[in-house]
Amino acid sequence: MSKLLSRLQRKTEVAMRQSFIVIAGSLFAGFVGGVVAITLSGTTAGASKILATDLGPADSLILAAPDGMLSITNKEGRIAWAAAPSARAYSVGCLHIDRVMKGLLASERFTSERKKFENEARSQGEEFESRSKALQSKYSEIKPDDPSFEDAKREFTALQAEYEKWFATLQKIQSKHMAEQVQQAYREMTAALDVVADRQRIDFVYRFVPPDQPFDAVELSDAMMQVQGRPFLRVPASTEITEDVLKELGLTSDP
Incomplete structure (x- = not known):
């Protein structure tokens, strides 16, 4: 009886070992299949099905x-x-604002406004030139001892003073107009930047000049200013969003 029980026990142990091998082999095959599926699919969805609980949530x-x-x-x-x-770990982007600002200011909308201002200034300047020529024609034959010489001098002096006052005012208006255009271009640039940054989930955007951009300086002071205007000495290309902002504004890559 005891011998019979021993034989049955041995057979049971052998069967269990064989079953274990089969089960283990199936699990291993399933694991390998899962790894191959992940490798071939290359997708997060495919990986999440197999490794969803490996490191979380x-x-x-x-x-x-x-x-x-x-x-x-x-x-x-x-x-x-x-x-x-x-x-916190914040994402970072870089923008070459010089390209964007120049592109905006060179666009038709901004240039047409400047041309309108320039045409008005040119018209007023031509009026002064016409008045000056009229005085020259009026007193073309006058001599220093002529009784009307002082009158001519006063008229020329008055016209010169009027012109200088007009020109000074013109410069102020022109400077103010350009300042307004720069501010408007900056607002439009930052608005487009916000759209791009929100789309790409970028937290900080830094203005920069590409380190490899050639210098445009003929004097030491200009060169030093351009060095100081390049805060980044090395920039990963993947962080630059200049092209994206230009596209958002409808500008060409090389304005």
Whole structure:
């Protein structure tokens, strides 16, 4: 009887081992199949089906260090390592504002406004020139000892003073007009920038000049200013959004 029980026990153990091998083989095949599926698909959706619980979801990730623990959490879609709002990992972008601003100011809308102003100024300047020629014609034969010489001098002096006053006023108006255009172009640029940044989920956008852009300076002071105007000495190409902003504004790549 005992021999019979021993044989049955051995057969049972063999059967269990065989079953275990079959089950283990099936699990291994399933795992390999899953890895191959992930590798071939290359998609997050495909990977999430297999590895959805490998590293989460979790409320936090605790990292150990000799000087203490660091808790990494998700705060409003950003990696956070402390409670302070500044302790966040923010995304960064770079914009070559010189290209964008020049593109806007060179557009038809801005140039037409400047041409209108220039035409008005030219018309007024031609009026002064006509009045000056009329005085020259009126007193073309006058001599210093002529009784009307002082009258001619006063008329020329008055016209010169009127012209200088007009020209000074013109310069102020022109400067104000250009300042308004620059401010308008800047507002339009930042509005387009906001659209692009929101679309690409960029938090900080820095103005920059490409480090490899040639210098345009003939004097030391100009060269130094251009050096100071290049805060980034190295910029990953993937962070630049200049082309995206130009496209959002409907401008060409090389204005």
